[in-house]
Amino acid sequence: MICPRCEQDYIVEARIKGNGSLIYICPECDATWLSSDEISSSNFFDYGTYMKSIGRSQLWDELEITGRI
Numbered sequence: 001m002i003c004p005r006c007e008q009d010y011i012v013e014a015r016i017k018g019n020g021s022l023i024y025i026c027p028e029c030d031a032t033w034l035s036s037d038e039i040s041s042s043n044f045f046d047y048g049t050y051m052k053s054i055g056r057s058q059l060w061d062e063l064e065i066t067g068r069i
Contacts, residue, residue, distance in 0.1 A: 001069050004041040005031040011039060014063040018056055024069060036069055 001011050009028035013036070016023065024033040030047035033039045048058035056062050 001039065003029060003031055004039065005029055005044055010068050012068050013066045015066055016051075016054075016056065017062055017064055019054070022066070023050075023063075025063075 003009055003011055003026035006026060006029035009026055011024050011026050011033075014023055014025055015021070021034075024036050024039060025031070025047055031044040032047045032050050033044055051058045051062060
């Protein structure tokens, strides 16, 4: 699925290594969703802001990419 926010890259599914949670993220603009059912241009989180809110680093090293949706 192409990112509805930036329309520049495909959204990928990723697991946060520190807690095992799945997120859906655009590698181009860092738009992030917690559920694939909620992906839209009007409801996304900024990756860095979300990771900071859960006490994790904002680096992509925190993620294990599991696939593209």
